[in-house]
Amino acid sequence: MFVSSRFTARRRSLAAASVATALALTLAACGSSSDSSSMPGMDHGSKSSVSSSPSTSQAMGDMPGMDHMASGNGLSDTQDGYRLTSKTAALPSGKQTTYRFTVTDPDGKPVTGFAPDQTKRMHFYAIRSDLSGFQHIHPTMAADGTWSADLTSLAPGSWRLFASFAPDSGPGKGKDFVLSRTVTVPGEATKTPLPAPAGSTQVDGYSVTVKGEPMAGMxxxxxxSIAKDGKPVTDLQPYLDTYAHLTAFHEGDAAFAHLHPTTKVTGDHGGPDLAFNAELPTSGNWRLFLQFQTGGALHTAALTLHVG
Incomplete structure (x- = not known):
């Protein structure tokens, strides 16, 4: 997918910082969808579901669902003084529900000004702890800074909810944040095994193939590449200012990564090949969710990618 030059500049700056951090760690070590057919519970477009282990901060008397974990991969509710807050620690299963949250600034005040990122002021994701049940939502904000994310039916288990945003003022202006919290969905939870790494998958009659061998931290x-009925697809429509939106979650901890598109948008004629700049910080298996649009319909494909 495509982003503005300002957004791209921020992303490249962050990418350079991540690579430098990975190199430093390496040197230190040397010294010492509506449901998708490819995965149960996956949803397209504007709803989400996430699982994760119970919040350790809960036991310490924090607000329900609050997490204090390593920053930079979305596994924290706070970064540089900005905090994702919510009074919700549990959501019902089997029906549509709404998750409400607020982002506060270093002074503890609700943030109400956000810079558009791929046409949206807030991207919200939900993923179950076994990396099933993916939802990508664009919530709405009230005047007081309270966001409401409408989620489709959630399966019982632990879920992690991510908020991706960029403040348009204050000390965080011009910086991208990804913060998250966990919630529990009551009921008998059945773990869905992560599909084995594969180079291709099928969704809604489309074949999606991924080529590349990314290395952790680089x-x-x-x-x-997208095809249908054995023929290359060339009618991809722009979705969020790009031809495809690609996010990834790490097996085991559900760490978040957004893969940056580099293919230029030229009307409703995208495909069949789309280029991305992949920077996955940790080795292991990652579950990739690719969203693309044709004929006004949004499709969500999922596959597992192994990162060395």
Whole structure:
């Protein structure tokens, strides 16, 4: 997908910082969808579901669902003084529900000004702890800074909810944040095994192929090709100012990564090949969720990618 030059500049700056951090760690070590057919519970477009282990901060007397974990991968509710807050620690299963949250600034005040990122002021994701039940939502904000994210039916288990945003004023202006909290969905939870790494998958009659061998902590090109009935697809429509939106979650901890598109948008004629700049910070298996649009319909494909 495509972003503005200002957004791209911020992303490149963050990518450079991540690579430098990974190199430093390496040197230190040397010294010492509506449901998708590819995965149960996956949803397209504007709803979400996430699982994760119970919040350790809860036991310490914090607000329900609050997490204090490593920053930079979305596994924290706070970064640089900005905090994702919510009074909700549990959500019902089997029906549509709304998750309400607020982002506060270093002074503890609700943030109400956000810079558009791929046409939206807030991107919200939900993923179950076994990396099933993916939802990508664009919530709405009230005048007091309270956001409401409408989620489709959630399966019982632990879920992690991510908020991706960029303040348009204050000390965080011009910086991208990804913060998250966990919630529990009551009921008998059945773990869905993560599908084995594969180079291709099927969704809604489309074949999606991913080529590339990314290495942990390093920027690496990734190519996605889309076909239907054995023929290359060339009628992809822009979705969020790009031809495809690609996010990834790490097996085990559900760490978040957004893969940056580099293919230029030229009307409703995208495809069949889409280029991404993949920077996945940790080795292991990552579950990739690719969203693309044709004929006004949004499709969500999922596959597992192994990162060395």
């Amino acid at each position: 920027a690496h090109p990734l190519t996605v």
